[in-house]
């Protein structure tokens with residue numbers, strides 16, 4: 053099966069074409085997609101959907117634990133179809149907004165609110181022909197990123213600093229002090245990032261959290277990749293995209309290269325500076341998040 057798409061899409065879809073051209077093979081077997089040549093929204097990307105403006109639940113949305121097999125399938129589907137625009141961890145990228153802060157994703161339970169967007173496309177987002185089950189799997193994967201719902205709902209009260217700073221310090225010493233120090237690298241953190249909500253998002257997922265428009269308060273080094281070819285030659289660069297079939301990178305001199313992958317050939321090593329944070333993100337309770345934020349706001 054070939055993915056088929058109309059070649060008439062305009063500017064808004066340029067990024068998509070770049071990636072799709074690089075890796076048409078990635079779409080094989082995953083449903084066809086069609087690009088709609090809609091004009092980009094005024095003011096560029098990142099517009100919020102109608103549902104996002106509607107009544108947002110005040111509490112962190114509680115969902116029954118997802119079937120791990122569904123999350124795994126969703127991760128694979130997301131990686132191939134959505135990741136290069138919405139980012140590996142759904143927090144957004146060059147060509148797509150953060151889904152962590154999307155009201156649609158937040159309110160969605162099993163893909164029912166995401167499905168219409170996925171099937172209809174958006175300015176700058178192609179239409180996808182995916183089944184209800186596939187979209188439910190993608191939703192299950194998207195919902196594993198808890199920080200989103202948490203942030204979105206806790207943005208409502210004027211103060212989110214409701215945790216216990218002492219308990220937060222204990223948690224910090226147990227889980228964070230191997231890499232950070234409250235008197236070293238994180239000294240003055242609450243001065244640099246004065247808004248507690250932004251501070252919270254910053255420690256949950258550094259490099260995210262700028263919200264409406266501005267840059268994130270902390271710049272994190274990009275994910276890099278080393279590809280070792282059969283000849284023994286190694287190629288390093290910033291990771292642009294990876295899936296089961298290919299890896300694309302930009303070398304230090306700006307040259308873009310991509311390699312087909314099959315099993316372990318060529319060898320691909322990814323270095324994501326935020327991997328520890330991503331792993332931790334799935335382990336926090338609401339209380340942990342409150343407490344750590346309460347502790348970090350004391351680091352003036």
Ligand code: HEC
Nearest residue numbers: 068098099100101133134137148154155156169174176177
């Ligand atoms: C070519 C880039 C691109 C790809 C691929 C893409 N998206 Fe999008 N997506 C966007 C853009 C751009 C928007 C915002 C459009 C707008 O402003 O309305 C968006 C919006 C969305 C929204 C609505 C967010 C909101 O709150 O308004 C959802 C949900 C979404 N995408 C999910 C997905 C899923 C799931 C996939 C994979 C099946 C996917 N997207 C693939 C670019 C992309």
Ligand code: HEC
Nearest residue numbers: 227228230231232237254255258270272273325326328344
């Ligand atoms: C295994 C190492 C590791 C652990 C554990 C870890 N972090 Fe990080 N953290 C990092 C890295 C790497 C960065 C990115 C810094 C960079 O690229 O400059 C980072 C960035 C940050 C930042 C952004 C500010 C800065 O100095 O760049 C904050 C805040 C932060 N982490 C807080 C925490 C908290 C709170 C915990 C515990 C819940 C934690 N981290 C656990 C490695 C870790």
